[in-house]
Amino acid sequence: MTAPFRALVFGPGLAVTGTPAVLAIQGDALTVTPQGADHPLTLSPSTLRLREVGFGRGGIELAWHAPDGDWLVHVLDPDEATRLQGLAQRSGLSGMAALQATVKTRRRRRAVGWTSLAILGLSPLLAVIVLYFNADRIAAWAIQSVPEDTEARFGRSAFEALRGRLSLRDEGPEIDRVRTLGKRLTQGSPHRYQFHVAEDATVNAFALPGGIVVVNTGLLQAMQRPEELAGVLGHEIEHVEQRHSLQALAKDWGWRAAWALIAGEWGGTLAADAATQLGSLKFSRDAERQADAGGFDRLVAAGIDPSGMRDFFRRLAADGGFLSTHPSGAEREQQMDQRMQRLGSRHFEPLAGP
Amino acid sequence: MAMDVIDYEIFGDDIQYVEVELDPGEAAVGEAGAMMMMQDGIEMDTVFGDGSSQSAQGGLLGKLMGAGKRLLTGESLFTTIFHNEASGKRRVAFAAPYPGHIVPISLADIGGTLICQKDSFLCAARGVSLGIAFNRKIGTGLFGGEGFIMQKLEGDGLAFVHAGGTLAVRDLKPGERLRIDTGCVVGFQPSVDFDIQYVGKLKSALFSGEGLFFATLTGPGRVWIQSLPLSRLANRIIKSAPAAGGRSVGEGSLLGGLGGLLDGDND
Numbered sequence: 219m220t221a222p223f224r225a226l227v228f229g230p231g232l233a234v235t236g237t238p239a240v241l242a243i244q245g246d247a248l249t250v251t252p253q254g255a256d257h258p259l260t261l262s263p264s265t266l267r268l269r270e271v272g273f274g275r276g277g278i279e280l281a282w283h284a285p286d287g288d289w290l291v292h293v294l295d296p297d298e299a300t301r302l303q304g305l306a307q308r309s310g311l312s313g314m315a316a317l318q319a320t321v322k323t324r325r326r327r328r329a330v331g332w333t334s335l336a337i338l339g340l341s342p343l344l345a346v347i348v349l350y351f352n353a354d355r356i357a358a359w360a361i362q363s364v365p366e367d368t369e370a371r372f373g374r375s376a377f378e379a380l381r382g383r384l385s386l387r388d389e390g391p392e393i394d395r396v397r398t399l400g401k402r403l404t405q406g407s408p409h410r411y412q413f414h415v416a417e418d419a420t421v422n423a424f425a426l427p428g429g430i431v432v433v434n435t436g437l438l439q440a441m442q443r444p445e446e447l448a449g450v451l452g453h454e455i456e457h458v459e460q461r462h463s464l465q466a467l468a469k470d471w472g473w474r475a476a477w478a479l480i481a482g483e484w485g486g487t488l489a490a491d492a493a494t495q496l497g498s499l500k501f502s503r504d505a506e507r508q509a510d511a512g513g514f515d516r517l518v519a520a521g522i523d524p525s526g527m528r529d530f531f532r533r534l535a536a537d538g539g540f541l542s543t544h545p546s547g548a549e550r551e552q553q554m555d556q557r558m559q560r561l562g563s564r565h566f567e568p569l570a571g572p
Numbered sequence: 573m574a575m576d577v578i579d580y581e582i583f584g585d586d587i588q589y590v591e592v593e594l595d596p597g598e599a600a601v602g603e604a605g606a607m608m609m610m611q612d613g614i615e616m617d618t619v620f621g622d623g624s625s626q627s628a629q630g631g632l633l634g635k636l637m638g639a640g641k642r643l644l645t646g647e648s649l650f651t652t653i654f655h656n657e658a659s660g661k662r663r664v665a666f667a668a669p670y671p672g673h674i675v676p677i678s679l680a681d682i683g684g685t686l687i688c689q690k691d692s693f694l695c696a697a698r699g700v701s702l703g704i705a706f707n708r709k710i711g712t713g714l715f716g717g718e719g720f721i722m723q724k725l726e727g728d729g730l731a732f733v734h735a736g737g738t739l740a741v742r743d744l745k746p747g748e749r750l751r752i753d754t755g756c757v758v759g760f761q762p763s764v765d766f767d768i769q770y771v772g773k774l775k776s777a778l779f780s781g782e783g784l785f786f787a788t789l790t791g792p793g794r795v796w797i798q799s800l801p802l803s804r805l806a807n808r809i810i811k812s813a814p815a816a817g818g819r820s821v822g823e824g825s826l827l828g829g830l831g832g833l834l835d836g837d838n839d
Binding site for chain 1: 681683684685687705706707722743744746761762763764765766791792793794
């Protein structure tokens with residue numbers, strides 16, 4: 219005889235809210251003694267129907283049909299119910315196996331449900347992670363569908379926005395030099411290039427989408443030979459050819475959209491910002507590397523000695539200047555040297571001019 | 573710990589309070605902030621957790637658990653125990669926080685456990701433990717109107733819970749099912765099965781105003797239903813508040829809008 223179980227019994231003539239009772243299992247026989255009853259009800263295990271009950275489950279219901287009506291016994295305390303299950307299994311109570319099977323199925327279904335709920339809850343986070351590791355690929359895919367004239371229009375509007383801040387010098391020997399070299403480097407390009415020289419002592423040059431390239435006078439003064447200028451132009455032209463501005467823009471917008479989705483707030487100023495952003499966009503290090511590589515090949519294809527590019531970037535690195543997003547000096551120089559080595563001892567006609 | 577047997581009297585019709593009579597040495601547990609008035613000789617003691625024997629046994633950890641559970645059900649970390657230190661009977665009153673009815677439930681009569689809506693507990697005899705009942709059915713948790721966490725009152729003393737609006741008590745026979753608007757459940761015996769049921773027709777789901785699901789309660793056992801969940805009342809009040817875009821009516825002025833100018837700001 220094991221310890222009896224605390225139970226609630228529902229049946230004809232008993233309170234609708236249940237009568238506290240004691241359930242006992244003795245060998246093959248089950249007895250239920252409702253509180254206040256003179257004698258226990260003896261049940262034959264074969265007639266019992268078993269079911270899982272209780273809020274959040276965990277309880278067991280034993281039901282049977284008697285001549286006076288339907289009877290139910292609830293063992294609701296989860297610990298008691300587990301004990302009952304073990305005991306019933308040992309004494310071979312019919313229906314226990316079926317009950318355990320349904321409990322198992324239900325647990326599995328619930329686990330699946332909670333897991334999917336958790337995944338749903340975490341999906342914004344997952345989306346961000348996926349975005350982060352695929353940002354370049356997604357951006358590249360997204361800008362494929364942007365036609366070239368749209369890109370050029372972007373570039374023009376950005377240039378219009380910038381123009382006020384730049385003092386352009388559209389006449390003189392400098393601009394002619396830049397234009398001649400640029401033309402030579404951009405032969406066969408689908409973009410319509412425009413070259414400008416800006417009065418600015420900073421050693422810098424930048425490219426806008428669609429083919430607007432601006433070179434500062436500071437950069438021109440830092441040149442020791444025309445091949446160096448060609449190197450910088452080749453680099454900037456590659457930014458245009460590889461549509462790096464659009465890529466950066468797509469990434470930036472993508473992040474904002476993703477942020478808006480997660481934070482639930484749409485800035486609404488996306489379009490307004492775009493023009494000013496284009497001017498101040500920083501390219502990723504990958505983009506700079508690609509521009510270096512493409513620029514180098516472009517110089518070689520145009521028959522210009524690429525050592526000027528190497529020399530100029532080496533000097534820049536030594537000065538510790540230029541943009542921070544550019545590849546580190548050492549890395550860049552190493553890559554340039556490797557390219558020069560692969561090129562072997564090819565002869566290039568030196569460029570005329572200062 | 574033996575439960576304290578307390579006598580009580582409920583006053584008021586729709587905005588009620590309950591006055592509990594404590595014999596010398598007896599005590600009642602009240603939800604923080606529910607006390608309305610008390611006589612001389614009643615001492616107030618604030619405890620961390622629910623003040624029941626269960627959480628006292630477990631030491632600090634048990635107390636923390638008890639307090640954490642209370643936090644989950646949206647209640648204060650502390651409960652207040654009111655004990656009678658006088659030599660005669662003394663009374664302490666607890667007031668309902670919004671229009672509705674106070675329901676006295678003798679836990680001994682219903683098998684010792686009551687599952688109720690969180691936040692509905694008002695006060696109880698000392699020894700009743702306040703716990704949480706976690707609803708593991710995802711559908712019911714999401715759409716049943718009561719969330720995943722409900723409150724569990726255990727013991728064999730008296731407990732008082734508060735129901736919004738008018739109260740309906742139903743005794744369900746085994747297998748008898750009651751469909752209820754979500755949010756209207758106050759409490760039920762744990763022998764009752766709480767579930768949800770799709771309203772059945774797409775048209776009803778969209779336009780009947782009852783939402784996609786009913787809550788269902790299936791017997792055996794007793795269930796307590798409220799006619800007006802607080803959130804519904806609050807929603808109506810907000811909707812008709814002129815400051816929130818509602819229409820100002822009922823000032824009774826013949827001048828209508830002009831009356832508003834004349835009789836000034838009624839906020």
